[in-house]
Structure formats: C-alpha cells, structure tokens
Amino acid sequence: MDIEELIKSIAIEVLSKMKRRVLLFITGGSVNIKEVFIALRENSMIQYSIVMSDAALNVIPKEYIESIDGKLINEKSEMTKEISKADLIVIPVLTRNTLSKISNGISDNLVTLGISEAIMMNKKIVAVKDSFDPNNSVNIYLGYTRNKAYNEMLLKYLKVLEDMGIEFVNAEQLKDKINDFFNFNIETKKNNKVVKKIFSGVLTLEDILCIEGKLEELCIKKGTTISPLALDYVSNNKIKICYVEEKE
Template identity: 60%
Template structure:
C-alpha cells in the first residue's frame, strides 16, 4: 500500500515536458545541463533535421526522453504536455513560427501548441541579437535585421510565449512547472584551460558573470574570445606570471 501511494505521488509530481529542438549552438551545454538535472520532468523530444546534425547526440541521450517522429503522436504529446519548451530556437524557426509558416515537424508542432494555447517557454540565445556570443561572432551588425528579429519575438510574446536566456532557464523552468525551490546565488566557478591560445570556442560552454577563468601564464587570447570575456564579465586569473 505504501509503495502504491508513493508511486501515485511521484506520478503526480512528474511533469510532462515536450521539447522542440532546432539546430542552434549558442550556450547549448548550459541549456542541456539544466534540462538533464531537472528531476521532476519527463521529456518528449521533437527535433529538426538540422538539430540532429548540430546538437551532440550525448546531450539528447542524457535527457532520457522519447523521440517523436510522427505528426499524430506529436499532437497527442502536445495535448498531454504540462509545458512546451524550445531549448534551442534558431532565427529560421523564430521567423517561420511568427509568420505562421509550418513546413516541418518542429514548426508545425510549435504552431499547434500556440493554437492550443499551451504554456510555452523559449530559450532565445541562438537568435537573440543582444546575446554576447552573437555579437562576438559579428551576426548583429545590421540594426534593421536585428529589429526584425526583435519584432518577431515580440509577436510571439503577444501570443503568450515566454522567453528566457540560458542563465535564467533553471528558475523559469521550475516556475513554469510549479516547482518551488529556494534560489541562491551561484557559487564562483573556475575553469582552467591548458592551452597556448584561448579561442571563442573554448568559452561557449561557460556561464556568465560569476565565472573566474584560470589560464596558464603566457596564454594568448583571440580577439573574439576577448570580446566574449568583456561582454560576459568573466574574470581572468593567471596561474603564474605571464612570460
């Protein structure tokens, strides 16, 4: 009887989350870590062809979710979902969904979720023209293109979709699922990079603001990496004096 009661309680606590994943790459390590470490979510996963090529397979496997490939099955999952999450939304997907274009399983599924008025949470890092990574990569130099993306984002907000960045995903995800927790300031983290040259690629998986970056003395920093460090408030500490 106790086992049956425990199983019933767990089943009620467990939340059904449907993920629509596209082929972006900005801050995906941080995003998938948050998803993987959420103990009360059961995932269904719909991926675009680009996502299958770009997102590391181990990230998807770590979620232990059910991959959905058929439209009829996807519609059923949307109906049952407590929350729809788009952990990676590209500029392409943002534009299509905001214009009502549904030309693949992911855009069709997001459109159906909007029409069903489901609770939808989107991580905006991959398309956001204000994201430091996109700025460092030189993708935000055309202010009119940037404004177009922001207008699409605002249109989806008016439809009830919520947006967050990777750094706030854990808090927003738990809030959306009704999971109470005590927030605390994240501890200072250190990342030691043993390398002659620090590049932007080395930095993309790091957090923001609270990170102390440890470098070997004499390590050179590429221009894009330096822009990213300055934009994200990362502190540099050399393990020994630079030569």
C-alpha cells in the same frame, strides 16, 4: 515478490504519475546549448518528450539528448497528443530560421508545425532566445549583429510571438523558469531568508514546499521516514541533510 520489492514498484509507479510532462521542440542552434541541457537534466520530477528538426539531429550532440532521458517523437499524430497532454512546452534551442517561420505562420516541418499547434491550443510556451538574440554576447562576438535592420527584424518577430503568449528567456534563466512554473523552487520572492528546519515522523514533499524562505539544511530526527518525492526534491535542490538525536 517480497515487501521491499512491492514498495519499490509502487513508489516507481507513483513517481511516474507525479512527474510533470514537458514537451521540447529543438532546432539546430549551438549558442549556449551546454548550459541549456544542464538546466534541463537537473530535475528528476520532469518527464520529457522531444521533437527535433533535421538540423538539430545533425547539430545537437547525441549525448546531450540522451542526458535528459526523453522520448523522441517523429510522427505528427503522436506529437499532437503530446502537445495536448504537456504541462509545459519548452523550446530550448530556437534558431533565426524557425523564429522567422513560426512568427509568419509557416509550418513546413514537424517542429514548426508543432509549435504552431501549441500556440493555437494556447499552451504555456517558454523559449530560449540565445541562438537568435542580437543582444546575446556570443552572437555579438561572432559578428552576427552588425546589421541594424536585420536585428530589428528579429526583434519584431520576437514581439509577434510574445504577443501570441510565448515567454522568452536566456539560457541561464531556463532552470529557474521551469522550477517556478511547477513550484519546484522553495525560495519565495516575499521572503528570502535562509532557514533551518527540524523534522520528525514522516517528511513529505508538501512539508518542504510549505516552508517560507530558502531551505539550505534539513535536520531530521533519527527514525524519520522521508517520502521518495521529498528525497528527490532535496537531492535536486542540493539541500543538506543532518541527523539529530532525539532528546530524552
């Protein structure tokens, strides 16, 4: 093995260890799922494991699942291990059926059992509510929100799960919620100014994350070495790179 192949293999191993572990529980909803899966696949620093209901296997397009390059889990024992190891639990598609079951303590399939176990382990859980939310514009358009009592029942179940620690977001908020949880976003709430930074020497991910404000452009002196993690971050956040000449 030559030196370049050795460096590449080491970098791959380091990157795999640095990736954050996210466990997905996916049910058979269809509202805004394209937007959801675009958000899930946009960060290469995340390693996904996936548990799907039977309905999800029939409803969610296969190419959506393949696009996030996750490991499918079909066994209870393996699922429990993944729940323990996961840095974050995400329910990107949550149907009315599954919402009702887990809020009432019903665990009758791998997904409902896994979510219940994650709640009991007090894991951080983020759930996308679009598929069941009576205030969602798609559900309103389809006519699924005309019964006030039924809407109130769904919102009551949402409140039950919120009290258990589950955080609910809309599909459009999912990407930022995940990035915020892992500190992937470089824009701070205290300082929203746009900044331009010039680097030389060795540029690491830590250097970028220490910058206050929204970094839109990296100016790098020729000869600067960019670490693999920093390069991934720049790519994922669409940060422009420009190269500048070293002044005499």
